[in-house]
Amino acid sequence: MIKNMDDKGLCFDIAGIKECQKNRYPLLYIDKVQNVIPGKFARGIKCFSYNEWFFPPHFEDEPSVPGFIQVEALVQTFLMTFLTISEFKGEKAMGLSWDNVKFKRTIIPGECLIIESHLLSFKRGIAKGYSVSFVDGEPACSAEFMVVIPSVLSKFNPK
Amino acid sequence: MENLKKYKSVFIESFGINESQITSLKYQDIPEWDSVGHMGLISSLEEAFNIEMEIDDIIDFSSFEKGIEIITKYKITFND
Numbered sequence: 001m002i003k004n005m006d007d008k009g010l011c012f013d014i015a016g017i018k019e020c021q022k023n024r025y026p027l028l029y030i031d032k033v034q035n036v037i038p039g040k041f042a043r044g045i046k047c048f049s050y051n052e053w054f055f056p057p058h059f060e061d062e063p064s065v066p067g068f069i070q071v072e073a074l075v076q077t078f079l080m081t082f083l084t085i086s087e088f089k090g091e092k093a094m095g096l097s098w099d100n101v102k103f104k105r106t107i108i109p110g111e112c113l114i115i116e117s118h119l120l121s122f123k124r125g126i127a128k129g130y131s132v133s134f135v136d137g138e139p140a141c142s143a144e145f146m147v148v149i150p151s152v153l154s155k156f157n158p159k
Numbered sequence: 160m161e162n163l164k165k166y167k168s169v170f171i172e173s174f175g176i177n178e179s180q181i182t183s184l185k186y187q188d189i190p191e192w193d194s195v196g197h198m199g200l201i202s203s204l205e206e207a208f209n210i211e212m213e214i215d216d217i218i219d220f221s222s223f224e225k226g227i228e229i230i231t232k233y234k235i236t237f238n239d
Contacts, residue, residue, distance in 0.1 A: 096195060124185065124217075126198050148195060156201075157194050158186040158221035 010036040010084065020083040021076065022092050026053060029073040030080075030115070038084040039123045042117045044077030050109035065107040070141045071098060074115055074131035078145050082121035088149060096126070096146040104139040111135050125152025161236045162208075166230065169207050170223060173200045185222040206234050 011034040026143040035043040048055075048065055055063035076157065078095055099114070107113060117131040127147045134139040170181045174191040202219050203206055204210075204226070210233040212220075220226050227237055236239070 123202065124198055126195070153198065155192055156217045158196065158197065158218055 005034070005096055006082070006096070007036055007087075008054040009035075009041070010038070012036065012080065012084070022077055022090070023079075027072070028076070029069055033077060034053075036080055036084050037101055038086075039082060039122065040119055042072065042077050042080035042084070043046050044080065044115040045112060045116065046115070047074045047112040048107060050108055052109075055109055062134045062156055063109055064127045065113075067101075067103055067141070068105060069082050070103065070107065070113070070133070071101055071143055073113060074133060074141060074143050075147070076130055078119070078127075078131050079107045079114040079147065081129060082122050091149045093147050093149050096148050097144075100130075101141065101146040103141045107135055107140060117135070124156050125149040126146040162235055164229075166204070166227065166237070169200065169203045173203050181223050183223070186220075204230065207218055207232065210235070 002019070003011040005011050013032060017030060017033055018024070029043040030046050032044070032045045033042050035041065050063065051054070054066055054069060056064050058064065075095060083089060083091060083093065107144070113135055115131050115133040115134050117129060119127060121128045125146040125148055128145070130142065130144040134141040167178060167181060170176070170184070174189060174196065176189065176191070184192070186202060189217070198207065201212060201220065205212060208230060210230070216229045216232065220229055231237065
């Protein structure tokens with residue numbers, strides 16, 4: 001479901017997220033996205049319960065969210081900055097680069113990650129931008145992304 | 160000649176190649192000039208020459224030589 005929150009942008013629940021991007025269980029790492037301004041910004045929310053598959057093995061005595069999953073949550077929120085544009089909704093997207101990835105704190109069961117994604121440019125199927133994230137107001141991980149929509153990019157390939 | 164120098168330098172910077180390699184270069188001759196590299200090249204050329212290329216021209220831009228012909232359409236001269 002997609003709700004228009006007027007001046008606060010669009011809000012997407014899990015069904016709305018699945019309408020926009022192809023990621024699915026067990027690799028969909030955002031629960032809700034709000035304050036979306038298509039073509040500019042998205043705020044993602046991911047709450048981590050101990051029932052997540054990765055907590056028992058990572059680590060048995062001290063469970064925490066693996067780094068690659070944190071970055072996946074960041075990039076999935078970033079996707080919502082441009083896959084919410086009606087003409088690109090539901091398109092497959094692929095990562096081209098993940099740069100400047102930084103982890104500022106450990107995330108443990110029971111914590112919620114708030115992710116803010118900014119789209120800096122989106123031209124001919126290539127999106128560039130970054131995500132920053134917070135837990136209880138404290139900076140968590142951040143990264144810069146370049147993502148492509150192959151179906152759009154292929155229209156510009158020399159023959 | 161200034162524009163030719165600028166044109167060559169965009170290729171050199173985009174693909175990390177030597178000047179001796181570029182004059183006969185065609186799309187997909189080197190791994191760096193793939194579909195993504197092509198978009199990077201086009202963006203850099205648009206920025207360097209302050210132009211916005213048409214879709215048909217981006218598709219036709221299949222070699223270093225062909226690119227000169229295409230960019231000339233945007234009132235950029237290469238023989239000044």
